Amino acid sequence: MARIVMKFGGTSMAGIERIRSVAARVKREVEAGNQVAVVVSAMAGETDRLVGFCREASSLYDPREYDVVVAAGEQITSGLLAIALQAAGVPARSWLGWQLPIHTDDAHAKARIGSIEVDALNASMAAGEVAVIPGFQGLSDDGRVTTLGRGGSDTSAVAVAAAMKADRCDIYTDVDGVYTTDPRIVPRARKLNKVTYEEMLELASVGAKVLQTRSVGLAMKEQVRVQVLSSFTGPEAPMADTLPGTMIVGEEEIDDVERQLITGIAHDKNEAKITLTSVPDQPGAVSAIFEPLAAANINVDMIIQNIAHNHGSTDVTFTVPSADLARSLEALNQARETIGFAELVHDTRVAKVSVVGVGMRSHAGVASTMFTTLGKRGINIQAISTSEIKVSVLIHEDETELAVRMLHTAYGLDAADAAA
Amino acid sequence: MARIVMKFGGTSMAGIERIRSVAARVKREVEAGNQVAVVVSAMAGETDRLVGFCREASSLYDPREYDVVVAAGEQITSGLLAIALQAAGVPARSWLGWQLPIHTDDAHAKARIGSIEVDALNASMAAGEVAVIPGFQGLSDDGRVTTLGRGGSDTSAVAVAAAMKADRCDIYTDVDGVYTTDPRIVPRARKLNKVTYEEMLELASVGAKVLQTRSVGLAMKEQVRVQVLSSFTGPEAPMADTLPGTMIVGEEEIDDVERQLITGIAHDKNEAKITLTSVPDQPGAVSAIFEPLAAANINVDMIIQNIAHNHGSTDVTFTVPSADLARSLEALNQARETIGFAELVHDTRVAKVSVVGVGMRSHAGVASTMFTTLGKRGINIQAISTSEIKVSVLIHEDETELAVRMLHTAYGLDAADAAA
Numbered sequence: 001m002a003r004i005v006m007k008f009g010g011t012s013m014a015g016i017e018r019i020r021s022v023a024a025r026v027k028r029e030v031e032a033g034n035q036v037a038v039v040v041s042a043m044a045g046e047t048d049r050l051v052g053f054c055r056e057a058s059s060l061y062d063p064r065e066y067d068v069v070v071a072a073g074e075q076i077t078s079g080l081l082a083i084a085l086q087a088a089g090v091p092a093r094s095w096l097g098w099q100l101p102i103h104t105d106d107a108h109a110k111a112r113i114g115s116i117e118v119d120a121l122n123a124s125m126a127a128g129e130v131a132v133i134p135g136f137q138g139l140s141d142d143g144r145v146t147t148l149g150r151g152g153s154d155t156s157a158v159a160v161a162a163a164m165k166a167d168r169c170d171i172y173t174d175v176d177g178v179y180t181t182d183p184r185i186v187p188r189a190r191k192l193n194k195v196t197y198e199e200m201l202e203l204a205s206v207g208a209k210v211l212q213t214r215s216v217g218l219a220m221k222e223q224v225r226v227q228v229l230s231s232f233t234g235p236e237a238p239m240a241d242t243l244p245g246t247m248i249v250g251e252e253e254i255d256d257v258e259r260q261l262i263t264g265i266a267h268d269k270n271e272a273k274i275t276l277t278s279v280p281d282q283p284g285a286v287s288a289i290f291e292p293l294a295a296a297n298i299n300v301d302m303i304i305q306n307i308a309h310n311h312g313s314t315d316v317t318f319t320v321p322s323a324d325l326a327r328s329l330e331a332l333n334q335a336r337e338t339i340g341f342a343e344l345v346h347d348t349r350v351a352k353v354s355v356v357g358v359g360m361r362s363h364a365g366v367a368s369t370m371f372t373t374l375g376k377r378g379i380n381i382q383a384i385s386t387s388e389i390k391v392s393v394l395i396h397e398d399e400t401e402l403a404v405r406m407l408h409t410a411y412g413l414d415a416a417d418a419a420a
Numbered sequence: 421m422a423r424i425v426m427k428f429g430g431t432s433m434a435g436i437e438r439i440r441s442v443a444a445r446v447k448r449e450v451e452a453g454n455q456v457a458v459v460v461s462a463m464a465g466e467t468d469r470l471v472g473f474c475r476e477a478s479s480l481y482d483p484r485e486y487d488v489v490v491a492a493g494e495q496i497t498s499g500l501l502a503i504a505l506q507a508a509g510v511p512a513r514s515w516l517g518w519q520l521p522i523h524t525d526d527a528h529a530k531a532r533i534g535s536i537e538v539d540a541l542n543a544s545m546a547a548g549e550v551a552v553i554p555g556f557q558g559l560s561d562d563g564r565v566t567t568l569g570r571g572g573s574d575t576s577a578v579a580v581a582a583a584m585k586a587d588r589c590d591i592y593t594d595v596d597g598v599y600t601t602d603p604r605i606v607p608r609a610r611k612l613n614k615v616t617y618e619e620m621l622e623l624a625s626v627g628a629k630v631l632q633t634r635s636v637g638l639a640m641k642e643q644v645r646v647q648v649l650s651s652f653t654g655p656e657a658p659m660a661d662t663l664p665g666t667m668i669v670g671e672e673e674i675d676d677v678e679r680q681l682i683t684g685i686a687h688d689k690n691e692a693k694i695t696l697t698s699v700p701d702q703p704g705a706v707s708a709i710f711e712p713l714a715a716a717n718i719n720v721d722m723i724i725q726n727i728a729h730n731h732g733s734t735d736v737t738f739t740v741p742s743a744d745l746a747r748s749l750e751a752l753n754q755a756r757e758t759i760g761f762a763e764l765v766h767d768t769r770v771a772k773v774s775v776v777g778v779g780m781r782s783h784a785g786v787a788s789t790m791f792t793t794l795g796k797r798g799i800n801i802q803a804i805s806t807s808e809i810k811v812s813v814l815i816h817e818d819e820t821e822l823a824v825r826m827l828h829t830a831y832g833l834d835a836a837d838a839a840a
Contacts, residue, residue, distance in 0.1 A: 076473070
């Protein structure tokens with residue numbers, strides 16, 4: 001017997017027919033002898049509808065009341081799935097966030113889970129009931145409804161799995177796993193059988209939108225084995241424990257044979273490049289630039305400070321999320337006197353391409369392979385940043401697909417090159 | 421300063437524009453110096469949508485999970501009204517059924533309120549906040565969501581008013597008060613300024629669908645002053661304490677000048693008449709008829725046992741709700757051997773017309789006026805039943821409107837006849 005958490009997204013809950021399919025999928029796991037808790041999202045479109053009501057009621061809505069409104073979406077689907085499971089002959093009951101409870105802080109609309117009480121849940125599951133838990137919601141210390149922010153149901157599922165010491169947390173999504181890169185760009189991209197938490201964090205944060213980033217961080221901290229699976233729920237779908245998806249695990253679970261130098265190639269076109277020209281080359285100049293951006297809560301990513309010009313000034317280039325570009329320019333212009341730059345130049349036609357892999361920790365030459373590969377095709381590198389398990393470059397947006405394809409081949413990731 | 425409960429139905433909550441109008445109406449009461457709790461229904465149509473989901477998921481849905489699903493409708497509107505009130509500059513917060521809590525029994529989908537804890541509510545209102553409370557929902561002793569049955573928000577409002585010792589419970593509805601009879605039948609029907617709980621119970625249970633019957637019974641028990649008002653919420657609407665609607669009060673609050681012999685005329689076409697012919701005229705015969713109906717949970721209303729025939733048998737006639745007719749006939753046919761009737765005859769083309777008024781307690785002749793008035797126009801009376809404050813007759817359905825008009829005039833209820 002295994003204890004598993006199964007998580008289904010909004011597409012899987014969109015209408016009673018689909019909820020019935022989910023119930024059938026859960027039933028198979030129960031009949032295989034497993035203890036199961038299911039975490040559900042709201043019906044596709046429902047959260048948008050409820051958020052729309054709140055915004056229409058007031059652009060400055062109270063996040064505490066917003067949480068009361070939007071938490072209703074998952075409440076509805078959890079009750080409906082419990083009904084559908086019972087109709088399929090599977091004992092089941094819903095456990096709302098406040099009933100377990102799932103304790104969170106009071107950062108309404110973006111709360112973080114503190115702890116989950118599982119005594120009642122364990123008793124119910126031991127008695128043979130499937131527990132159906134609405135994702136996305138919790139309870140603050142002063143007894144109010146909280147929600148975790150968009151995509152928060154992934155985090156709910158991982159937190160429930162950690163609390164009930166589940167053997168596995170299966171996340172059913174629109175994709176059937178995590179790939180070496182975006183299969184729409186590289187048809188020969190391979191589904192990964194396993195990926196480490198660290199790699200998944202880097203792949204997710206640079207654009208592989210399979211799981212909410214926070215849920216991966218939590219899984220890493222709590223050592224929860226997370227599996228990404230296709231939400232295709234027909235009777236002929238393979239059982240989840242036969243590994244049809246991608247398992248996200250600790251590095252120690254990946255043995256040397258499986259380990260690749262590079263696990264995947266990610267890209268992100270939602271970056272914008274900003275350059276300040278002729279900034280005085282003196283102590284404090286750089287902090288004068290980044291302080292106003294930090295004050296505006298804008299995340300600066302890649303930073304390059306060019307070699308000083310002869311006349312004691314320098315150019316500073318960095319990237320910010322495209323969505324924050326206008327606010328960034330405004331903040332910098334307001335600080336123009338303090339910073340003392342000549343010109344403020346920006347470019348949204350850039351993309352960040354990253355190669356990710358825990359294997360590079362023990363191998364030199366990853367970065368130089370990247371630069372050589374791109375250089376051969378005349379792709380100009382505008383900025384570089386590196387971490388222990390990632391090398392990223394900033395290039396012209398138009399060259400994104402070309403760069404991803406070249407790198408996918410160069411690191412031996414194409415399907416025909418790799419072991420199954 | 422008065423403490424008041426304001427209750428708004430689904431039509432008033434159907435969309436943000438209307439919720440904003442409700443907020444404006446609440447704001448006027450707050451600015452007049454009142455402490456206010458608001459009880460809200462779900463958006464019009466929302467409960468039907470959620471009930472539809474449950475039925476689609478399983479015709480035999482678990483009522484505990486049904487309650488989880490349908491309670492979401494009022495949760496949504498309570499959060500939205502709190503946001504709209506804040507946007508109008510009125511401090512407000514929502515209190516869900518489980519947060520106060522509103523304790524109920526565990527008769528899911530038709531629960532009854534036991535008690536309501538009001539300490540937190542009182543503190544919040546004393547601090548100047550409007551409390552927004554979802555109607556229809558509560559919490560069972562084992563910590564699960566319950567709902568009160570359709571129309572239950574009226575009962576929630578009265579129960580909250582009783583618990584917080586409110587001076588008044590204002591129920592905003594699609595009509596602007598309780599009338600002497602249905603104004604669609606009698607254009608000269610008058611709006612009543614006051615009506616007693618007992619009269620309202622009789623008027624509601626025989627067809628004047630303004631308030632859920634249970635809420636009136638609770639108001640009577642708890643001596644809550646209930647006011648029925650139009651939900652028209654424009655700025656020119658009169659303040660609620662200037663009595664534009666109908667106040668439902670104890671008999672002692674209606675002085676002799678105001679008291680009418682008859683308060684109103686009600687009618688109900690949802691009755692069906694059943695006659696069993698040639699039933700043995702012997703002890704136990706009648707209970708043999710009504711036991712199987714009671715076992716099937718069918719309410720029998722008017723009963724007539726005719727004078728015994730010469731050959732020791734009798735005919736028994738009674739009415740049941742039209743919706744229960746098929747089940748009634750089935751139950752009686754199954755008990756045919758035991759009862760020993762010759763024929764089972766039914767007629768759905770009947771109507772019950774009732775005259776209601778506490779004044780008849782001290783006046784004889786009310787029933788005879790009724791019979792004489794109907795007899796003059798050749799309206800045949802098929803059955804009669806009476807209570808302390810009501811006389812009902814069963815007539816042919818086609819004569820309903822005629823009978824109501826004749827009686828309305830005969831008892832001096834027409835607008836031109838009466839004092840303002």
